[in-house]
Amino acid sequence: MKKIRFYVALSVVLLGFTACTDEEDTSPSYADQNLFAPSESDQSEMAELRRNFYKETSAYLLFNDTLYKQQNGMDAYGNPIWNVELVDLAYSLIGEAISYRYTYKYIEGSENKKRAANLIKEKLAERLGKAVPYSFLIVDSITTWENNNGVWEIVVPYYYSDVEAHPIQLLGTRCYAISTNGDTGYQDEDYFTTVFKKIVLNKLERLSGDKLSAFYSYGEKYYQVGKTEFDIPYGVDDHLARTHGFWKDYNYYYFAMRHFDLEYFTDAVCTYSPSEVEEMMAGYPLVIERFNLLREIIKSMGIKVID
Structure with a gap:
């Protein structure tokens, strides 16, 4: 019934x-x-x-x-x-x-x-x-x-x-x-x-800003700023985005928005081990740094992540 x-x-x-x-x-x-x-x-x-x-x-x-x-x-x-x-x-x-x-x-x-x-x-x-x-x-x-x-x-x-x-x-x-x-x-x-990733993202978004300030610091000057402001042509270029510390380039006009930046890295922490990311993102040290930083924040909340 x-x-x-x-x-x-x-x-x-x-x-x-x-x-x-x-x-x-x-x-x-x-x-x-x-x-x-x-x-x-x-x-x-x-x-x-x-x-x-x-x-x-x-x-x-x-x-x-x-x-x-x-x-x-x-x-x-x-x-x-x-x-x-x-x-x-x-x-x-x-x-x-x-x-x-x-x-x-x-x-x-x-x-x-x-x-x-x-x-x-x-x-x-x-x-x-x-x-x-x-x-x-x-x-x-x-x-x-x-x-x-x-x-x-x-x-x-x-x-x-x-x-x-x-x-x-x-x-x-x-x-x-x-x-x-x-x-x-x-x-x-x-x-x-999918449910687990959404829960983890929701918990991160509820944290006070200072707890994620170090993570966001990598992208602050890029959030919602047009690519042409940095003399970068419009288009999608994962390589270029990753050299600036983003997981991927998802938008034709912008590198990232805060929400999506956090979402993509949260998805990565819930999906990959550190060794997998080091192999996937070899040549992109900023991406690896941000992955490990967010991973430690998530672990500190008591959530079990992939080893």
């Missing part, structure tokens, strides 16, 4: 959530109750699965986004009034996703939930190490909706947009929602490699 839950980024303001810092906000909303863990009285098979997942990964495990639901009286028509708290996944997307809503198709059946928990533990939690989120919400699929003149419709991605109709992850401040996309996550070898 398909479970649906709508929410918008603005709703977290109404719930009184505070702004995040560089690190994820891992504080539960209720001081006397951890809503991310099963209650002590719950001795069900799924409660035990969730407890074991936490013991093995230090991250809580969720299969739906309702953390708390309790009846809080009746309205004038005799209908129950519910006090509900949801995982605030949209919070981290404020500024770029305030006009979007997300729905989930939940995973049904204990065996499917066990299978999904083992998948996330192996493909993500073990690689993230100490950098695991406060909790994982594992679902079958995620759908993004946008408001079109008062009517909610499935989003249609547009050029240069990061918005996806069916994202495979939503990276919130207290929780990462991960979609298995049906059986795709089990069958596609590259599926969770």
Whole structure:
């Protein structure tokens, strides 16, 4: 059965959530109750699965986004009034996703939930190490909706947009929602490699600027400056870009933008070992320096990288 839950980024303001810092906000909303863990009285098979997942990964495990639901009286028509708290996944997307809503198709059946928990533990939690989120919400699929003149419709991605109709992850401040996309996550070898890279990039982007200042210092004078400003003709030339310390030349007019510079090196750190990069980038010492610099930053976050 398909479970649906709508929410918008603005709703977290109404719930009184505070702004995040560089690190994820891992504080539960209720001081006397951890809503991310099963209650002590719950001795069900799924409660035990969730407890074991936490013991093995230090991250809580969720299969739906309702953390708390309790009846809080009746309205004038005799209908129950519910006090509900949801995982605030949209919070981290404020500024770029305030006009979007997300729905989930939940995973049904204990065996499917066990299978999904083992998948996330192996493909993500073990690689993230100490950098695991406060909790994982594992679902079958995620759908993004946008408001079109008062009517909610499935989003249609547009050029240069990061918005996806069916994202495979939503990276919130207290929780990462991960979609298995049906059986795709089990069958596609590259599926969770992509998720892992996006998580690492997201964590780097949340760091304070001074922690990445040394990495960015190599490219500061080039970011968003036209190539002709350096007497370089327009075109794409990886060799020329790498002599200036960039992973590759991706734009006809510019060497790099800060975001893409970080993204390409993050992808490299998550994909290659230092020895592979030294061989690939022989003759480009600045690229090797920046690779090793970012690799050490990522390792310092507790994330496991390729040796």
